Amino acid sequence: MVLSFENEFRLSTVALRFNGIxxxxxxxxxxxxxxxxxxxxxxxxxxxxxxxxPLISIFVLQICGQLDILSYQLLALNEVTEQNEIIKKLKTINIKLQDLYR
The missing domain is CATH 1.20.5 (Single alpha-helices involved in coiled-coils or other helix-helix interfaces)
Structure with a gap:
């Protein structure tokens, strides 16, 4: 048995109903x-x-910059001769490090 679909397909009005307007x-x-x-x-x-x-990369750059500043502050402690001033500066550096690592 051979199936023939000639003249079977017609343009339906249902297909034209949804034209996007x-x-x-x-x-x-x-x-x-x-x-x-x-x-x-x-x-x-x-x-x-x-x-x-870009939020994560901004945070990483910010923390790296602050750690770099703290390293310069630690290097600047070599120039200080008074014991009390060294302790005060170490306390501020330690507080800043704690804030960075939170």
Missing amino acids: HPDSHRDKRWFIQFIFFNSFAIYATIVYVGFD
């Missing part, structure tokens, strides 16, 4: 509000992603 585009403006809402969310999501993406 809003049915009441001239009278009903809800689609415009949805369009504005969806596009504003897309722009907001893009800004949030672009702002969040």
Whole structure:
């Protein structure tokens, strides 16, 4: 038995019903509000992603810079001769290190 599909396929009106145009585009403006809402969310999501993406590298650079400053402060302790001043500076350096490592 041979199946023949000649003249079987017709263009249906159901397929033409959904052509991508809003049915009441001239009278009903809800689609415009949805369009504005969806596009504003897309722009907001893009800004949030672009702002969040380099955040880890910024934190790493910030901590590296602060550790470098603390190393210079430790090297500057060699020039101090008073015992009390050395203790005060070591306390401030230790407090800054504790803040960095938290």
